[in-house]
Amino acid sequence: MSLSSIPGKFWLAVAACSLGSAFQHGFNTGVINCPQEVISQWISDIYSARGTTLTKESLSLVWSVVVSIFCVGGMIGALGTGYVSNRFGRKGGLLLNNIFVLIGGVLEGIALPANSPELLIVGRFFVGVNCGLNAGLAPMYLTEISPVNLRGTIGSMYQLVVTISILVSQLVGMKTVLGNEAGWSWLLTLTLVPLVFQLIVLPLCPESPRFTLLNQNKDDVALKSLRTLRGTDDVQSEIDQMKAEHDSSLQQTRVTVTELFTSKALRMPLIIAAVMMLAQQLSGINAVIFFSTDIFKSAGLNDDSAQQATLGMGSMNVLMTIISVIMVEKAGRKTLMQIGMIGMAVVCVALTLTISLKDDVSWMKYISVLLVIAFVVFFATGPGSIPWFIVSELFDHSARPTAASIAVAINWTANFFIGISFSPVKVLIDQYVFLFFPVVLTAFIIFTWKYVPETKNRPIEEITAFFRQNN
Secondary structure (H helix, E strand, O other): OOHHHOOHHHHHHHHHHHHHHHHHHHHHHHOOOOOHHHHHHHHHHHHHHOOOOOOHHHHHHHHHHHHHHHHHHHHHHHHOHHHHHHHHOHHHHHHHOHHHHHHHHHHHHHHOOOOOHHHHHHHHHHHHHHHHHHHHHHHHHHHHHOOHHHHHHHHOHHHHHHHHHHHHHHHHOOOOOOOOOOOHHHHHHOOHHHHHHHHHHHHHOOOOHHHHHHHOOOHHHHHHHHHHHHOOOOOHHHHHHHHHHHHHOHHHOOOOHHHHHHOHHHHHHHHHHHHHHHHHHOOOHHHHHHOHHHHHHHOOOOHHHHHHHHHHHHHHHHHHHHHHHHHHHHHOHHHHHHHHHHHHHHHHHHHHHHHHOOOOOOOHHHHHHHHHHHHHHHHHHOOOOHHHHHHHHHOOOOOHHHHHHHHHHHHHHHHHHHHHHHHHHHHHHHHHHHHHHHHHHHHHHHHHHHHOOOOOOOOHHHHHHHHHHOO
16 A cells, blocks of 8 residues: 555544654753753742752752653553553543643643742642653554555654654754743743644544454444545455464463563563663653753853754654655564664763763764764664564564563653753763663664564564564
8 A cells, every 4th residue: 555545534544643742741851951041040049048058960960850750650651551541442431541741731831930849849740741641542543444555654754753752842942942041931831832733633533443453343434444544445355364373372462561571472572572672761851951051051052052953853853764764664673773873872982982072172063963963863773763664564463562662661761861960960971971882782782783683564463473483
C-alpha cells in the first residue's frame, strides 16, 4: 500500500495520536531548557525569602530535580502501559491519559503566582506520567493501525512530532517570547493545547483493529475499522493475518512480566527492546536537549548566541528525522541504528576535545556548535525514532502491551539517570562528562550488529516465529 492511496481517515488518526501525544512528550522535554536561568533565579529567590541561601551546587541539584522528576513520572506512566492498553484500549487509554497532563499543566501554571517551586515539581511529575503512558500507547496504536509495508514510516511519526515539538518549545521559550520572568508560567501551560486537540479529534477515529479483533473479539467492528483506515473493502487478508498472529500466541494470552523473562522465545526480543531503549537514552541525547544552552555557553557563546544555536540544533533534528522517516523502509532499522550510534560516539569524543581547546583557539567554539548539531543529526538518523516502534514489531499481540511497559519504563529510567546526574557531574568534571557516552555507545553498536534482526517489511508473525525457532 502506498502513501498516496491511504485515505484521510487514516491520516486523521495518525495526527490525533501523534500531535496529541508525541507533542506532549517532546514539548515537555525541551520546554524547560531555554528559561532555565530565569526559573533557577526564581527558585533561588523563593528559597532566600524563606531564609535559605542556595549555593551554586545546591541550586544545580534542585534544578536537576525539576528536570528529572518529569522522568520519574514517565517511569510510572510507562509501567501502566500494559494494564491501560488492555483495559481501556489503545485509543481509550490515550484519551483517559489526558487527565494527568490536565492536572500537571494547571499546577505548573499556578506555581509562579503561588511562589511554590514544589508545585512546579509536582506538575512536572504529573505531566511526566502522561508522557510515559503516551510513549507506550501512541507507538503501539500507530504500529497496529499501519499496513505492514509502512509500519516503520508511520511508527517514526511519533519521534518526528517529538522533534517538532521540542523545536516549538525552544522557539516559544526564547526570552523575547515567553522564556522570561513574566511569561515562563504561561509557557509551561501551553502543554494543555494538544490535550484539547486530542480530546476533539481522537474520538472521531477508530480503535486499533487488532485490539477490537483480538482483545474484544469484535470481528465486525474490527472489519469496519480496518476498512475505514485502508479506504477499501478488500481487507480480509489483513484480518486473516491478524488472526494467524493471534492463533500462534493462544498459549500465551496476556503474557505476564514473569513469562517475558522466563520464556526462551520472548526473552531475547525483550533484551533487544531494552537495549534499543537504553541506546537511545544513554547516547546522551537528552543531556544535550535538557542542557543545550548550558553546553553552548560552556563552548564560549553568549546567551543570545547560545539560544540561537539551540534553535539551529532543533531545526536540524526535525529535518533529519523527516529524512529518517523516508529512509527507514529503504535502508532498514538495523542499518540506520548503527550509522546513528557510530556517528554519535565519534562526535562525543570530538566535542570533548573542542570544548577543552576553546580558551586557546577562538574558533573552536564554533566547531563545538557544529558538533552538537552533528550529534543531533546522527541521533535522528535512527536511534531517535526506531526504538519507539521496534518494540511493537518484536512481539505478538499477547506480549506487546507488557513488553512495551517494560521497555518504555527502561527508557524513562535511563532518561531520569541522565537528567539527575548530568548537571552535577558536569559541574565536577566539565566537558569530560561527554566521554561516558562513546563507551556505552560502542557496546550498543556491537550488540546491534550481533543480535538485532532486520524487521523491515516483515509481518509480525514472521518476526516472532524467527525468535521461536532461534531461541
